[in-house]
Amino acid sequence: MRTQTRLDAAIVESLLAAAVAAPSIHNTQPWRFRLDPDSQVLEVHSAPERTLPLTDPMHRAQYLSVGAAVFNLRLAAVHQGRRPEVRLLPDPHEPGLLATVRLTGSLDADDQSSDPGLYEAIARRHTSRMPFTGRPVPEPIVAEMASAAHAAGARLHVPGITGTRRLLRLTAAAEARNRAHLDRTAETRTWITAPGADTPYGIPVTALGPPDAAARMPMRDFTCALPALRRPALWFERHVQVALLSTSHDRREDWLRAGQALQYVLLTATAHGLRTSLLHQAMEWPDLRAATDLPGHKRCHPHMLIRFGYGPDGGRTPRTPGQCPVRAAASPATDTETS
Ligand SMILES: Cc1cc2nc3c(=O)[nH]c(=O)nc-3n(C[C@H](O)[C@H](O)[C@H](O)COP(=O)(O)O)c2cc1C
Missing domain, CATH: 3.40.109.10 (NADH Oxidase)
Structure with missing residues (x-):
């Protein structure tokens, strides 16, 4: 049986710093995080106040953005030596809960071989809207x-x-x-x-x-x-x-x-x-x-x-640091919580 890891503040901070570096449509950062103190599960919710009703009426682009953030969360967990267990849309009664991430224990030797270059690329990746050189990519x-x-x-x-x-x-x-x-x-x-x-x-x-x-x-x-x-x-x-x-x-x-x-x-x-x-x-x-x-x-x-x-770097876009309020028992997401 896998052991469950307590998420201390430093781990949560490093997971969220990686998550919010993800790309998002118009840099809306349409996510919110919450920690369930009992299960130690990190919840990823949609942020309904940061949607694009005309450009993205079905919320497809919002889901893509949140999916990108979840991928960063996984990499950050592995970087911490923890095994992430991700569930997508875990609760049909809570449609705004898009994913949960539970850290189930230490990585084994195979997991640890997962590419460390990817984690480092999180901070280096930026959208570049500049002309590229045209040099073919091998x-x-x-x-x-x-x-x-x-x-x-x-x-x-x-x-x-x-x-x-x-x-x-x-x-x-x-x-x-x-x-x-x-x-x-x-x-x-x-x-x-x-x-x-x-x-x-x-x-x-x-x-x-x-x-x-x-x-x-x-x-x-x-x-x-x-x-x-x-x-x-x-x-x-x-x-x-x-x-x-x-x-x-x-x-x-x-x-x-x-x-x-x-x-x-x-x-x-x-x-x-x-x-x-x-x-x-x-x-x-x-x-x-x-x-x-x-x-x-x-x-x-x-x-x-x-x-x-190949080409020049893109300009920087800002981020709201990920905050992670602790989930109160059985409370639904409220609009007053920040990302
Ligand atoms: C679903 C989605 C759609 C996007 N569409 C465009 C687009 O059409 N044109 C564009 O220049 N950037 C697009 N972007 C990139 C975002 O504008 C960019 O990720 C955001 O401004 C944050 O900047 P960064 O990628 O440099 O971190 C899109 C990103 C996502 C996730």
Whole structure:
């Protein structure tokens, strides 16, 4: 029988520091943590006040973000020499409880061989919306990224030139729709923050990228047509390297799994010195999301288009330090608790 570990404050702090470093849509950080003092289980809840009702009405992107945070929690537990036992959606009566993590004891020799480079990559990973050099990523690294997705229960497909063009065209179509949708642009704009703004959420303008001078790369335009926020255009890489992350089912637990797979892939890339950015726009329109699925593949539910390559680092985004109130006996989540 596995022993249960008491989570002292230092362990909880290190787990949460790793969790909140995860990527999240518009840097909404849509998670909250709580510790059940009896079971010593760390609970990961959704944060209903940090959702995007127009961009993400089904909360799919929120689940992806929380899944990425859960993956970081697992790595941090292993880094502490503890074995994490993760349950997704453990309680049907509490839909806002997205995952629980229980540390069940010490790792054995095999577990300890799990890649320490991934944990270190957590702090180094940042979204880079800058042009990349176009230098091809060696095949063994791409294969490792695909294995990472597979190990987390997802699939990573790296298309050839024609397939890449098709995915970028669909992303560009989604981006055009987003820009034309005034309420969506207004929603996005509320998550863009001025330099020096004292807010732990959202994306500072310094972390936004330039538009592509060749208008080929459909990066998300977070400036929402505000000329004051727009940077001068730069030339993006001609040969774009992208990968499509998908799962074979499309339930809520698959979205959480896809989020874990996303983070596994991003950290694998980071550990190899790659930069990454995310092109999620097509996933936000049901018809365009359906059109991104892989021709000839049954049961392919796409979740993210990942751009990867060599290039400059991205600008920093802020985080709210993870806090972990102790769960009062049988109390439901309240909106007054912070992340
Ligand atoms: C589900 C999801 C969707 C995202 N979509 C986009 C996107 O379309 N364009 C983009 O530039 N960044 C996108 N991001 C990246 C976030 O903006 C980024 O993770 C966040 O601002 C935190 O910054 P960091 O990744 O540098 O830590 C997405 C992230 C997630 C998890």
